[in-house]
Amino acid sequence: MPATKFTCPGGNDIPIFQCLNSCPNSQRCMFLPTLRAVAESLDRKIAEPTVTELLAGTRETYLKKTSDYAVDPVQQLYAIHGSAVHTIHEDKTDGNMLSEERLSDEVTSGKFDLYGQIIDLSDKTLGDYKVTSSYKLMRALGYYKVDVPTGEVYKTGLRKGQPKTKKEWRTDGVRHLLDWAIQLNYYRILLEERGFKVDRMEIQAMCRDYSLRIAAERNITKPVYIIHINKISDHWVKCYMAAKAKKLKEALANGYMPPICRTKERWHNRKCSDYCAVVDNCPYGRMVKQSAKKVA
Ligand code: SF4
Ligand code: SF4
Known part of the structure; x- marks a missing residue:
């Protein structure tokens, strides 16, 4: 069941079709075409759970499929940023690339963004566009801060005699991107099962708050990053996704809310x-x- 209502800035809910027909408030919170685009992005046409739905919490996906819910159209703007990125790349591929094909197996389905000669001469690269926050990027890139001695000591106060330190960035931390990695690996498996070998997996991540000071404070200094995704074993990825699909299917069949x-x-x-x-x-x-x- 898709979202059926919008939450207005004042906090009241309104059926989406009513909002699109006529706004009861003195002024619309956004232009009508933007609201239509948000409404369209919520109108899911695929009944079976997709790779991205299975990656979310099972309870969240269950509730999205079974209950009536409202969304704040302003918060949904981030989702349509992602769609806009896909639109601006439409018709920019060539004969060495495949794009936006939905592939499925007995467990789920997923639409990969790009496959082919997209970053170097190898024609076997799987690519994915992401529009994300500087926080998510900092974690996905494995950036973290450490205290480094400055060579000076405190001369007064409670810490007198103790060495002074300053914060420095390191870029070799744990990369928190398991969801992205499982998603791309699943697309890789779906492609390889159809005879399209994948040599590399890369994400082109665009930072949506790049121009804000908070991004610089997180060591995000570029609007776009290419992030390499490592291969995960086919067996592990398939077992993980099959287990999540089974839990969701059982909950839907029995009508009980998952944990x-x-x-x-x-x-x-x-x-x-x-x-x-x-x-x-x-x-x-x-x-x-x-x-x-x-x-x-
Ligand atoms: S345009 Fe905005 S304020 Fe008006 S009904 Fe729709 S969501 Fe509410
Ligand atoms: S626990 Fe409930 S509120 Fe929290 S993310 Fe899951 S479905 Fe949403």
Whole structure:
């Protein structure tokens, strides 16, 4: 079941078709074509769970498929940024590339962005566009800060005699990009099962808040990064996705709500309190949201 309502800036919900017909407020919160684009992006035409749906928390995907929910159209703008990036690349491929093909197997389906000669002379590269935040990029690139001695010591105060330090960036940390890696590896498997060998997997990640100071504070100094994705064993990827698909299928068939999303899937509760579209239909999410409100 796709989202059926928009949440207006004042907090009230309105059926999407009513909003598109006529806004009851003194002025629309966005231009009508933008609202139409947001509505279109929510109108999913694929019934079976896709690779990206399976990568999300099972409870979140279950609720999105079974319940009526409202989305804030302003928050959905990020999703249409991603679609816009695909649109500007349309018709820019050539005979050495394939693009935007949906492939499926008995578990799920996924649409890869690009395959072929897209970054060097190898015609076997799988590529994916992402539009993301500087925070996600910093973590995906494995950037972290360490304290480095300056050679000086504190001369007064509680820390007198102790060495002074300054923060320095390091770029060899753990790369937090497992979801991206599983997604691309699944596309790789789907392609290879059809005889298209994949030699490399790369993500072109565009930073949507690159011009803000917060991006520089996270060591994000370029608007776009190419991020290499390592191969994960076919067996592991297939087992992981099959297990998630099974859990979702069982919950849908029996009509029971799956356990709460895993800690990583719910971004340590940050998603529940601020970003999950189905939070109002999830008892755990409602509890997290209420406690966050009390603290604020
Ligand atoms: S245009 Fe914005 S404010 Fe008006 S009904 Fe739609 S969502 Fe609400
Ligand atoms: S509110 Fe949190 S736990 Fe509930 S579906 Fe959303 S992400 Fe999952």
